[in-house]
Amino acid sequence: MIEWGRLRVFGAVAEHGSVGAAAAALHITGPAVTQQLRKLERETGHRLVEPDGRGIRLTAAGHVLAGYAGSVAESVADAGRDLAALRDEAVGPLRIGAVASALRALLPAALRSLAAEHPRLVPTVRDGEVVDLLPALRSRDLDAVLLESWDDLPARLPPGVRTWDVDTEEALLAVSAGHGLAGSDRVQLSATDGEIWVSCPSGTESYEALVQVLRESGVEPEVRYRVADFTTHLRLVAAGMAVAIVPRGALDPIPEGVALRPCSPPVRRTLAVAVRENDDTPGLRAFRDAVVRAARERNRAPGPAGT
Structure with missing residues (x-):
């Protein structure tokens, strides 16, 4: 099973193009990002990123998973907005x-x-x-x-x-x-x-x-x-x-x-x-x-x- 926290970290890496930029966006350390990526690769059974100069690039499997990571992030954000609305909206x-x-x-x-x-x-x-x-x-x-x-x-x-x-x-x-x-x-x-x-x-x-x-x-x-x-x-x-x-x-x-x-x-x-x-x-x-x-x-x- 893919754990949402690790998928969120991978989504940030895919969006920002490097471990360091993803770590800064998520307010965590670079080693923590790398650790989450390695665990996610074990969960999925695929290599998701590979070195590209000073940065990294997505593998074919990484591109597939990045699309799902974006969709899941949007769904989670929508759920958060709907739950917040419950404080004021009759639903x-x-x-x-x-x-x-x-x-x-x-x-x-x-x-x-x-x-x-x-x-x-x-x-x-x-x-x-x-x-x-x-x-x-x-x-x-x-x-x-x-x-x-x-x-x-x-x-x-x-x-x-x-x-x-x-x-x-x-x-x-x-x-x-x-x-x-x-x-x-x-x-x-x-x-x-x-x-x-x-x-x-x-x-x-x-x-x-x-x-x-x-x-x-x-x-x-x-x-x-x-x-x-x-x-x-x-x-x-x-x-x-x-x-x-x-x-x-x-x-x-x-x-x-x-x-x-x-x-x-x-x-x-x-x-x-x-x-x-x-x-x-x-x-x-x-x-x-x-x-x-x-x-x-x-x-x-x-x-x-x-x-």
């Missing part, structure tokens, strides 16, 4: 997990921004619930998680995970247009006692937060429908089958026949990017910034229109 894979409503609201715009600004970053996305995504983050199956955390029930972060807040948004009570609460400017949650609810499945952040906030208002909710998709929640509301609390970011599209009303006390959720505590790569920072910009763009757009 390589980025495995993202996201709750479905945040994924739909923010990730398309964020991914478009990443593709335009960081073409060497390769994001992949999977959806799920926080309870499943955070363990995948800790086990290094994911690099970042876009999660939700509700005021009344903050996300439970395992050790070794930290978050960057992206956006805080109000959640609204969704009732059918013909519902008795549809005429209220702001609905006291205590007034929803006896209603049938649709929510996300048990164990999810959204479900647990709903139960918590209603119990604080003296309401024990009857959650008859447990569906992960907020769009389906609104369809059931429009059909007069249930009421729901839905974040603003999940209100697109809004079916006809749905009335949206602010709640009292207010219900809010925060979207955040979770990463492992010691991870701070250019790719993660680029992802966070892209999600923050996507949230700002969404917030500048017209708000949801409800009956």
Whole structure:
């Protein structure tokens, strides 16, 4: 096997035409250059240089090897530049997990921004619930998680995970247009006692937060429908089958026949990017910034229109 250090020395000899000039270029002694040349000739089984006056010249085998030495040197230099760029450039894979409503609201715009600004970053996305995504983050199956955390029930972060807040948004009570609460400017949650609810499945952040906030208002909710998709929640509301609390970011599209009303006390959720505590790569920072910009763009757009 040809050792790279000796090939580098031979490349300098081939470029400069003498042992002394190669030694000066490499900042080593002439005898050290000669020693490396002799070892390289033993490795290759060929004589690579021969005397030529006060200098040396390459043999036929030396000319062949010199071409490879130049190519290898260029590849090593390219690798060094690429590795140096990793300190500042977002490159390589980025495995993202996201709750479905945040994924739909923010990730398309964020991914478009990443593709335009960081073409060497390769994001992949999977959806799920926080309870499943955070363990995948800790086990290094994911690099970042876009999660939700509700005021009344903050996300439970395992050790070794930290978050960057992206956006805080109000959640609204969704009732059918013909519902008795549809005429209220702001609905006291205590007034929803006896209603049938649709929510996300048990164990999810959204479900647990709903139960918590209603119990604080003296309401024990009857959650008859447990569906992960907020769009389906609104369809059931429009059909007069249930009421729901839905974040603003999940209100697109809004079916006809749905009335949206602010709640009292207010219900809010925060979207955040979770990463492992010691991870701070250019790719993660680029992802966070892209999600923050996507949230700002969404917030500048017209708000949801409800009956």
